[in-house]
Amino acid sequence: MQSVKRGRPHQDSERTLTQDSILDQAVALIDEVGLEKFSVRALAQRLGVFPGAIYWHLPTRNMVLAGSVNHCLKDVEPLADPSDWKAWLTELLHEYRAIVRRHPNIAPLIVTQLISNAGANFKLVDTILDVLTRAGFQGEKLYHAYDIVITAKVGFVTMEHAALPAEEAESWTEVMKTTIAGLDETGYPNIYKHRAGLANRHFILRWENGVTNPLDASFEAHVYATIEGLRMLLTR
Numbered sequence: 001m002q003s004v005k006r007g008r009p010h011q012d013s014e015r016t017l018t019q020d021s022i023l024d025q026a027v028a029l030i031d032e033v034g035l036e037k038f039s040v041r042a043l044a045q046r047l048g049v050f051p052g053a054i055y056w057h058l059p060t061r062n063m064v065l066a067g068s069v070n071h072c073l074k075d076v077e078p079l080a081d082p083s084d085w086k087a088w089l090t091e092l093l094h095e096y097r098a099i100v101r102r103h104p105n106i107a108p109l110i111v112t113q114l115i116s117n118a119g120a121n122f123k124l125v126d127t128i129l130d131v132l133t134r135a136g137f138q139g140e141k142l143y144h145a146y147d148i149v150i151t152a153k154v155g156f157v158t159m160e161h162a163a164l165p166a167e168e169a170e171s172w173t174e175v176m177k178t179t180i181a182g183l184d185e186t187g188y189p190n191i192y193k194h195r196a197g198l199a200n201r202h203f204i205l206r207w208e209n210g211v212t213n214p215l216d217a218s219f220e221a222h223v224y225a226t227i228e229g230l231r232m233l234l235t236r
Contacts, residue, residue, distance in 0.1 A: 017049060019057045023071035026064055027103060034105045036166050040064060065109055070120055072103045077124050085135035086227050089149060092128075093223050097157045104161040104211050111158035136234055145230055152226040156219060159203060160210035176207035 025046050030038050040061050044051040058064045076099055078091035100107055128149055129142070137145045165172045180199050185192040191205070200206045200213060 017047065017053055017057065019067070020071075022047065022054055022057055022064070023067050026068040027072055027106075030068060030105045031103055034163070034166070035065075035109055038065075066117070069106050069109055072099055072106055073121060075099075076121070077127060082127065082131045083134055085131050086231070088131050089230070090223055090227060092149075093153055093226065096153045097160075097219060100157045100161055101210065101214070104209070105163070107158045107161035108163045110154060111162070135230075141233065145233060148226065148230060148233075152222070156222045157210075160215050160219070162209055164209055173207045180205055 022043070026038075026043055029043055029046055033042070040051050040054055043064070044054055047054070054064065058067055073096070076092065076095050078088050078095060080088045080091045082088050100110075129146060132142055132145045132149070180191075180195065183191050183195070191198065195205075198205045200208055202215065202218065206213065
């Protein structure tokens, strides 16, 4: 009788298990512990099931991770009128950043691996192409514009939320502070001149990421430059 009682939580949980319920908890676990400490075994314990039950829905760890990324991003599609391509793309860039800010631990997975393409939101890809076509992009120019939108959406935000060192974070921070403070006027005149405005506020010269030190003003400039660049490409 005791062995049956121990088995029931797994059996009951496995019967109610769905891909969405797995990914809900996978995202929550990644939010809590980060990618380096994430494992299917830990996810199974969280769900109260055996790992095999997860693999029945998502056969590999990579598929769990890919599904987690795309589960986070499933609601990224803008509500703006697609016929207004500038407004639609502006909202897309802002919505994407808002989601990554809520789940920053997925950022390294997006930027370093293509596994997030597995099970990607191809409906969103199709809509982006439709919006750009409506705007007047055609042929190779359409494909160039599409790549610009994707990199504008992913690149800034994933760099902004790049993962801090998992180990010895405090000593790494001190090294970065000391290194930047030690860049002298002779060797690095431009960095030295602008150091007060750049240090920990802009890419490369920082020791915090977007979780604690978001680059809001630079992101708005990035969105503006992207839209204006696309407008100039369209009319070129």
